Amino acid sequence: MSQHQILADRLDWNLLRAFIAIVEERSITRAADRLHLTQPAVSLALKRLEQCLQRRLVIRGAGAFEVTAAGEAVYREAIKISAGLALLNASLEEAEEDLSxxxxxxxxxxxxxxxxxxxxxxxxxxxxxxxxxxxxxxxxxxxxxxxxxxxxxxxxxxxxxxxxxxxxxxxxxxxxxxxxxxxxxxxxxxxxxxxxxxxxxxxxxxxxxxxxxxxxxxxxxxxxxxxxxxxxxxxxxxxxxxxxxxxxxxxxxxxxxxxxxxxxxxxxxxxxxxxxxxxxxxxxxxxxxxxxxxxxxxxxxxxxxxxxxxxx
Missing domain, CATH: 3.40.190.290 (D-Maltodextrin-Binding Protein; domain 2)
Structure with missing residues (x-):
């Protein structure tokens, strides 16, 4: 099975949603507050996403926070996926003859x-x-x-x-x-x-x-x-x-x-x-x-x- 197929079958959207919050808040703690989750749950989501993608996405330690090049690429694509999901519900509502x-x-x-x-x-x-x-x-x-x-x-x-x-x-x-x-x-x-x-x-x-x-x-x-x-x-x-x-x-x-x-x-x-x-x-x-x-x-x-x- 190709890497592309593995990602398509196994990648959980919730991991990407957590990653978007981590990048935008530049903090696991603030991301957890934003998502109404515990800090360990958000840290685990980041770890699972990095394991799934086999890439280091964020470098943390000693007060530093840096998104890697791979992390920036994942963030850009995650935003596109988020936009598509937001559109899905609106499109379902409008699947009628009259515009609603x-x-x-x-x-x-x-x-x-x-x-x-x-x-x-x-x-x-x-x-x-x-x-x-x-x-x-x-x-x-x-x-x-x-x-x-x-x-x-x-x-x-x-x-x-x-x-x-x-x-x-x-x-x-x-x-x-x-x-x-x-x-x-x-x-x-x-x-x-x-x-x-x-x-x-x-x-x-x-x-x-x-x-x-x-x-x-x-x-x-x-x-x-x-x-x-x-x-x-x-x-x-x-x-x-x-x-x-x-x-x-x-x-x-x-x-x-x-x-x-x-x-x-x-x-x-x-x-x-x-x-x-x-x-x-x-x-x-x-x-x-x-x-x-x-x-x-x-x-x-x-x-x-x-x-x-x-x-x-």
Whole structure:
């Protein structure tokens, strides 16, 4: 019997599932917590997988953790298998004449609503049997979920292309600095940017030079805004809450801050032309792992965006 046949007959998917967790958590203990298993059970799963494949997959010891070249190759293939299994259930649900099934859409908070509202309403009118889950998360978590097939489609920020994902511009957003009513700068006009230099900052978790809100981090570095980071959140609503409560200043999307400004809760700070223009993207895995309902929704959303772009 060939090695290929042996693997096909004997390889247990649960061993690969444990290995994915080990690689992503870079720890047997954290992988066990994630899988709700005991540490010895996860260690045994790794040992059995290495015996089955006759390869060393992970090197551990003295605080070190290294995935071997063979381990990297197994991890890549295991992710593909995981995506295929996730698709299997969706495909079974949709094996009927009328389109049904489920669309798991992950999105950042406060996505500008007109386009998304129209896309959802029109798609539901055409395919009323398709159900939806809309999950709000950070851009980094959305990228990770799409790559690992824990969601089919996302709407998120992306400062640079992500290997393994395709994207199309969904909307453009302007970002500017704001403070709350109790802040000393509230109501002061014609301020220079230097007035913000030592002000406490409230930031998004993705406000890093190598993350989706990199333009904001770059602006802060360029203009030497050295105030202490007094609050941080991955959720727009919680960043706005901290600004409204007077903890510090934050760079917010103007469409999300506009109602708070009109209500007198927030006040725009310099630079008055804004800090950056950033694009949110409709994203999906480039590997063909979408279910029929997800494919239909993605096709509908992209067609809607093309029509909107043609009218602009």
């Amino acid at each position: 099934g489920h669309v798991h859409l992950m999105l950042v908070s406060r996505v500008p609503s007109p386009d998304l509202d129209d896309i959802l309403a029109q798609f539901h009118a055409r395919h009323p049997r398709v159900s939806f889950e809309l999950e709000v998360s950070t851009s980094a978590e959305i990228h990770h979920a799409l790559l690992h097939r824990r969601a089919g489609i996302g709407i998120c920020l992306m400062s640079a292309p992500v290997l393994g994902l395709q994207r199309r511009v969904f909307s453009r957003q302007s970002y500017a600095f704001y403070c709350g009513r109790s802040h000393p700068l509230f109501g002061q006009n014609n301020l220079p940017v230097d007035a913000l230099r030592d002000e406490p900052i409230i930031s998004f978790t993705s406000e890093q030079l190598n993350d989706s809100l990199a333009p904001i981090a770059q602006f802060r570095r360029t203009h030497a805004l050295r105030g202490k980071t007094i609050g941080i959140s991955g959720t727009l609503d919680e960043v706005i809450r901290m600004v409204r409560c007077g903890l510090g200043i934050a760079c917010l999307p103007e469409h999300a801050a506009s109602m708070e400004v009109q209500a007198g809760q927030l006040f725009q700070l310099p630079p008055y032309e804004g800090v950056a223009q950033m694009e949110s993207y409709l994203c999906w895995p480039e590997q063909g792992t979408l279910s029929a309902s997800e494919e239909a929704f993605l096709t509908h959303a992209r067609a809607h965006l093309r029509r909107q772009q043609a009218r602009a």
